Amino acid sequence: MSGEVAAFRQVSKSYGKVRAVNGLDLTLYPGQTVALLGPNGAGKSSSLDLLLGLREPDEGTVTLFGGSPRAAIEAGRVGAMLQSGGLMTDVKVRELVQLACDVHPRGHKAAEVLREAGIEEIADRRVDKLSGGQEQRVRFALAIAGANDLIVLDEPTTGMDVSVRQQFWASMRAQADQGRTVLFATHYLEEADSIADRVLVLHRGRLLADGSSADIKARAGARRISFELHAADGFVDEAELRALPGLTALDVSGPADGVRTVRIRATDTDALVAGLYRAGWYPRGIEVTSLGLEQAFLTITEAAESTEGTEPALESAR
Amino acid sequence: MKTLIKLEILRTLRNKRYVFFTVLYPAILYMFFINVNHSIPGGGSVKAYFMVSMATFGAVGAVLTGSAQRISLERKSGWTRQLRLTALPGRAYATAKICASAVTTLPSILVLFGLGAAEGVRLPAGQWLGLVGVLWAGSFVFAALGVALGYAAEPNAVQPIVMITYMVLSVLGGTWYPISGGMKDIAKFDPVYLYNRLAAFTTPGNGFDAGAAVGLAGFLVVFVAAASYLYRRDTRQA
Numbered sequence: 180m181s182g183e184v185a186a187f188r189q190v191s192k193s194y195g196k197v198r199a200v201n202g203l204d205l206t207l208y209p210g211q212t213v214a215l216l217g218p219n220g221a222g223k224s225s226s227l228d229l230l231l232g233l234r235e236p237d238e239g240t241v242t243l244f245g246g247s248p249r250a251a252i253e254a255g256r257v258g259a260m261l262q263s264g265g266l267m268t269d270v271k272v273r274e275l276v277q278l279a280c281d282v283h284p285r286g287h288k289a290a291e292v293l294r295e296a297g298i299e300e301i302a303d304r305r306v307d308k309l310s311g312g313q314e315q316r317v318r319f320a321l322a323i324a325g326a327n328d329l330i331v332l333d334e335p336t337t338g339m340d341v342s343v344r345q346q347f348w349a350s351m352r353a354q355a356d357q358g359r360t361v362l363f364a365t366h367y368l369e370e371a372d373s374i375a376d377r378v379l380v381l382h383r384g385r386l387l388a389d390g391s392s393a394d395i396k397a398r399a400g401a402r403r404i405s406f407e408l409h410a411a412d413g414f415v416d417e418a419e420l421r422a423l424p425g426l427t428a429l430d431v432s433g434p435a436d437g438v439r440t441v442r443i444r445a446t447d448t449d450a451l452v453a454g455l456y457r458a459g460w461y462p463r464g465i466e467v468t469s470l471g472l473e474q475a476f477l478t479i480t481e482a483a484e485s486t487e488g489t490e491p492a493l494e495s496a497r
Numbered sequence: 498m499k500t501l502i503k504l505e506i507l508r509t510l511r512n513k514r515y516v517f518f519t520v521l522y523p524a525i526l527y528m529f530f531i532n533v534n535h536s537i538p539g540g541g542s543v544k545a546y547f548m549v550s551m552a553t554f555g556a557v558g559a560v561l562t563g564s565a566q567r568i569s570l571e572r573k574s575g576w577t578r579q580l581r582l583t584a585l586p587g588r589a590y591a592t593a594k595i596c597a598s599a600v601t602t603l604p605s606i607l608v609l610f611g612l613g614a615a616e617g618v619r620l621p622a623g624q625w626l627g628l629v630g631v632l633w634a635g636s637f638v639f640a641a642l643g644v645a646l647g648y649a650a651e652p653n654a655v656q657p658i659v660m661i662t663y664m665v666l667s668v669l670g671g672t673w674y675p676i677s678g679g680m681k682d683i684a685k686f687d688p689v690y691l692y693n694r695l696a697a698f699t700t701p702g703n704g705f706d707a708g709a710a711v712g713l714a715g716f717l718v719v720f721v722a723a724a725s726y727l728y729r730r731d732t733r734q735a
Contacts, residue, residue: 231582235733252582259582265574269508281500282583321579 183245184209184329184360185230190239191384192225199225200236201384207362209328212355214371214392215364216476217381223364224262226381227333230362231259243329251329255284258327260318262334262364266306273302276320283325295353296320297346311338316347323354330354332363336370348374368473378472382480392472399475402448406455406462408439415460423458424450498589505597509563518562519605523555527612537675541700545620548613549696550672552632555605557666557689560598560640561659568594568647569655572731581732591644591728598640599633606632624699631695631710638688638713641720648727688716 185207192200199222207213217223228234229241232248243251251257267275276293280286293299298316301309309317315338322330335351336344344367351374355361365371371378372392380388380395388395396402408415414435421429425447433439441462445451448467455462470478509515530547537543568591571577580590606629620628642662650658667673669680670689684690694709 233578233581253584255584257582261575261578261582263575264579264582265571265576266579267504267508267571267576269511270504274504274507278500278504279583282498282585284584318579 182209183207184211184243185362186240186242187226187229188240188242190226190229190236190241192229192234192236194225198384200229203239203384203386205379205386205389207329207360209360210355210358211377212351212361212375213363213377213379214375215362215379215381216366216368216371217364218366218480220383221381222384223381224333225384227259227261227331227362227364231257231331253284255286255325256328257331258322258325258329259331260315260322260333260335262337264318264321266314266317268305268307270306271302272298272304272306272309272317272320275306275317276302276324279321279324285326286324287326292320292324295323295350297350312340312343315339316343319347319350327359329360329362332361334364334366336365336367344370368471368476372472380476380479382483385483387479387483395479396470396472396475397446399470399478402445403468403470404443404445404448404451404465405468406441406465407433408441408460408462410434410436410438412461412463415458419458423454426451498585498593501585501589502593502596505593506600509597509601515559515563515601519555519559519601520608523551523558523605524608524612526554527551527609531616538677539675541675542618544613544616545618545699546675548609548616548618549628549632549699550693552606552609553635553670553689553692553696554667554672555609556602556632556636557639557692558663559602559605560636560643561646561663562643563601564594564598564640564643565646565655565659566652568644569650569652572648573652577731587728587732591724594644594647595637595640598643599637602636602640603629603633620699628696628699632692635692635695635713638692638717638720641717641724642688645720645724645727648724648731685712688713691716 183206187203187205190200190203191198203226215223215226225234229236230243230248232241232252241248244256248257273289273293277289280289280292293302296316296319298313298320301313306317315335319332319335322332332351336347339347348370351361351363376391378388378390378392378395379386388398390398417429417431420431420441420443423443425445426443427446428444430442431439443451452465452467527547530551531544534543534547537546577590581587610625610629646655646659646662666687666689669676669684669687671684671693672689676684676690691709691712694706695713697703697709698705
């Protein structure tokens with residue numbers, strides 16, 4: 180991949196005593212669709228504000244296309260939809276979109292933008308008379324008003340009902356398919372799982388995980404294996420189980436001289452199952468279940484919570 | 498930037514509250530004042546005096562409420578942040594507000610002059626034009642004040658601040674009755690008074706009040722400086 184779209188280098192930002200962004204180091208590459216995940220207060224919006232130059236970092240540097248965020252905006256390379264981005268009142272949707280197209284150095288035609296954002300049918304409505312979900316789509320239209328290389332969306336589907344959200348994802352994918360880099364913050368994990376090819380997990384201003392959604396699930400030990408061990412098949416010591424490859428959590432219940440149920444979380448379930456047989460044991464009724472991104476996300480953030488964020492969760496889980 | 502200015506003007510004219518408070522309200526007050534006041538201290542035409550003072554009242558109201566309240570609300574809603582994500586230069590927003598204010602003060606001036614003429618105020622054509630010109634130019638001073646107030650306070654605070662500023666300046670500025678005697682010493686420091694004085698050349702025996710014009714220019718500098726300082730402060734915070 181040539182060049183970088185955006186880079187955070189050791190960026191920190193505090194508001195009073197609250198450290199909203201803490202030593203963030205991150206690079207975005209062209210063509211990626213990146214989800215920024217994190218609970219409320221994780222620093223998602225703050226990070227996006229820094230990325231867009233709305234705020235200055237206390238430490239570190241933020242670059243967009245190798246220059247300052249403001250230079251990238253003036254060159255018409257970035258479109259953004261903020262969570263807190265208000266809209267002009269007393270104007271029609273069409274007029275507002277026209278404004279966004281006119282001021283964009285590489286602006287599209289308003290009619291085209293209205294269509295791409297799926298808001299043609301509300302184009303003649305007054306902006307102040309829209310529902311929350313409609314407002315979100317107008318904001319999206321403002322973000323795609325020109326030929327941007329990067330589109331930044333902060334919680335874009337908040338306030339949308341399920342069917343509208345599906346349509347919105349299609350519009351978002353269409354932008355990515357045109358080769359644009361899309362960065363979106365969300366707390367809908369389904370959204371990250373189904374759209375993003377890279378997922379960033381942010382918690383208390385720190386980057387806890389960075390990878391594909393499958394990576395994140397695997398790194399959180401996001402597959403679960405359960406089976407039974409019968410005493411009649413030979414006794415297996417817990418310590419021996421714990422030594423299995425890729426194991427991240429172990430739970431054994433039941434009497435040592437009867438049927439014991441074993442529940443394991445593992446990063447690599449294939450290796451673990453092979454290991455079971457290699458050891459010569461006789462596991463019965465093996466079930467392998469995949470945990471969703473949601474579970475993986477909770478695991479990662481909880482682990483960070485319990486270690487008070489002093490070291491990355493992924494290391495401590497190993 | 499042209500589109501932004503056009504849109505700002507359009508939306509202000511579309512707003513019913515604007516039309517009521519800045520055009521209808523001064524017109525109604527004018528009809529009331531000329532019917533209850535039969536003479537004014539210091540002589541002169543009642544109808545001409547209130548024609549000017551109500552035109553300036555409407556113009557100041559138009560720019561103060563139009564820009565101060567809207568800017569404050571739009572800072573709160575995040576529209577100003579959204580605009581910062583466009584290629585528009587930072588000053589575009591305030592510039593558009595001032596342009597829109599300037600356009601929207603004209604109706605209140607013209608409507609009052611129309612009413613005054615209908616009530617029998619007679620001036621040479623050149624003086625009518627000159628009067629429209631100076632009152633219109635003077636309104637820019639208050640447009641700058643409106644921008645400064647809009648960046649100074651939150652929406653729920655800005656409403657009373659604007660109302661109080663507007664009332665105090667009007668009372669001391671000769672909007673409701675002519676200022677005379679010792680009051681003039683205080684009124685000299687009131688931009689509304691200076692604004693009303695711009696019309697002095699239309700009364701017999703008076704020339705153009707250059708001192709008032711200079712005073713207003715001074716206020717313009719102060720308000721513009723305050724507005725740009727407050728704008729920069731807001732940008733750092735948002």
